[in-house]
Amino acid sequence: MLESKPRWFRHFHLFDKGNKQIKSLNTLRKEVIVSAPKLDVQIKQGDSNVLLVELLDSRSISQKEATFCLLDQRTFECKWSTVQALAGYKTSGHKIELFYFLCNSWLDRALAAVKKREILTDWWGNEGWEKLRKFTGDQRAEHLSKRVS
DSSP: OTTOSSOOOOEEEEEESOHHHHHHHHHHHHHHHHHOTTOEEEEEESOHHHHHHHHHHTTOSOTTSOOEEEEEOSSSOSOHHHHHHHHHHOOSSSOOEEEEEOOGGGHHHHHHHOOOHHHHHHHHSSGGGGGGGGSOHHHHHHHHHHHHO
């Protein structure tokens, strides 16, 4: 996305908790800025659930700016309240396009490994996540597509 041409996207906000990932993102920014010095690439370390809401609260993304958000999480990191904040940010025109990575193939194992119910409740937004344990992969994919449409 940073290297796409033509350069339709000018502002990038990249978040990660890990030191290694932040170092890699900073290296990527330095490489890309050489060929595209006008790109605005902001990198912040921390919880994206907090940082995304802070970004939205700053109102630095205009209502008319084309905006895409890739939520590439480690299974249950992204809270439903964050998805709602992103979905409700723009009040006119085109909404923020959300790309939400969720690997359906390992979800059964991931659900079984979580010890704290509140992690799953925060991720799903309510106790409805319990239904996911009963579904096959295809049924779950169908259920998830209805949840977000």
